Amino acid sequence: MERVKKIFWLIHLSVWVLFTLLAGLQLGSEGDAYWLSTTAGFIATCLYIFYSHFGLLTWYTGQRKDRGYWLRLAGIGLTGPLPFLLVHQKPFDSDYYLMHLVTTVPIFLFLSWLARVTETLVLNTIKKEQLEKQAVEAELHYLKSQINPHFLFNTLNNIHTLVYKQAPAAPEAVVQLASLMRYMIYESNAATVPLTREMDYLRDYVSLQQLRYKNSPVVDLQLDGAAESCYIAPLLFIHLLENAYKHSPARLAPGDLRVRVAVNEDTLTFCVQNPVAPPTANPLEEPGGIGLPNVRKRLALLYPGQHTLTIQNTGATFTVTLTIHGLHAPAHERQAHLLHH
Incomplete structure (x- = not known):
């Protein structure tokens, strides 16, 4: 001024x-x-x-x-x-x-x-x-901060169990948790981050969630396209993946959760699919939970007119597909668009 x-x-x-x-x-x-x-x-x-x-x-x-x-x-x-x-x-x-x-x-x-x-x-x-x-x-900061605290508590309990049992996986789990927390607290303050770094964050999250399961990896995560040249808003996919775990059955077979990330020129597609848990007598919330409204708000603020979010619930599977266009637009253009919408 x-x-x-x-x-x-x-x-x-x-x-x-x-x-x-x-x-x-x-x-x-x-x-x-x-x-x-x-x-x-x-x-x-x-x-x-x-x-x-x-x-x-x-x-x-x-x-x-x-x-x-x-x-x-x-x-x-x-x-x-x-x-x-x-x-x-x-x-x-x-x-x-x-x-x-x-x-x-x-x-x-x-x-x-x-x-x-x-x-x-x-x-x-x-x-x-x-x-x-x-x-x-302030709104974006609040929405980014709404990561489920139960995940952190559960992960610490799981790591405590590994340490108590002197399991070989304990040191790696601690390193992954440290990487995840460093990304959430420090690196996610940037307006955009490399897609490769966001994927590393998701892999750390998946690895720590895997501590709950004794069988082979329950998540099949694949990345296609030139991720190195793609930059996105941080912590954009975690709520979608978190919901996939939350609304899946307690027991999952290997590969039950499917995550596909594809980069095609300036378009990014993120798709996550999970089996739907059987309905309980008193369901607390519908599949999708509070994470989807959070994601919708952030997308409306960060990528107005540049994204589509589709949801498909067949009763057996729940699929969320997010497509973002124009990722190579200069940062100042996105900021100007943000201010006037």
């Missing part, structure tokens, strides 16, 4: 310098012996009227124009030509005074009002966009 205000003052300075040069050239070309003092007096009058009214409008910004404002405005109008008479070398001339009172005063009162309104409009627009951006960032 301060930078914008400095730009406005530079514009003021540039315009006044240019205006002074033009006025001096015009008066000098007319052969007036007093053109220098006439120019100085004229510019002094313009500056006095302009910035007196400009300051008065700044003082009354956001306030109702009361009697005090109109009295001060009248004072500025009546005393407007005085700087000219003080600086100009000719004796007092009532015609000059009346001429400036009739022409110069209303013109520069209007110009100062126009400048104040323009600056206020621009500053308010920038302030509004900054507030909207802060609100969006």
Whole structure:
């Protein structure tokens, strides 16, 4: 905001310098012996009227124009030509005074009002966009933070069991948990991350979830396409994968959970499929849970008009497919799109 205000003052300075040069050239070309003092007096009058009214409008910004404002405005109008008479070398001339009172005063009162309104409009627009951006960032931060805490507690319990049994898998599980937490706490603060890093995060998550199962890996995860050149918003897929575990049967066969990630030019497709657990007598929530609304909100904020999210529930399987287009668009274009939606 301060930078914008400095730009406005530079514009003021540039315009006044240019205006002074033009006025001096015009008066000098007319052969007036007093053109220098006439120019100085004229510019002094313009500056006095302009910035007196400009300051008065700044003082009354956001306030109702009361009697005090109109009295001060009248004072500025009546005393407007005085700087000219003080600086100009000719004796007092009532015609000059009346001429400036009739022409110069209303013109520069209007110009100062126009400048104040323009600056206020621009500053308010920038302030509004900054507030909207802060609100969006706060919303995204909140949504990113909604990772299921039960997963962390369960993982720590599983690792504790491995350590107690002195299982060879215990050190690797600790490393995977550390990598997962480092990504969630530090690396996910970036606006976008490489898809390869997001996939490493999902693999760590899958490996830690696998501690619950004694059989072969229950997740079949495959990545196709040039993932190295693809960047996405962090922690975008974890809720979908988390729901797949949550709403699957307690016992899973190898490969029951299918995760497919495909990159085709600037389009990314993420698909997760899981078997649906048998309905209980008092189901707490439908398949999909609270994770899907979370994902929908983040997608609407991050990729407006650039994504599709389809859900298919056959009764036996639950499939969620997310497609994101235009991933190679410059970051500043996505930010501008975000602000205006």
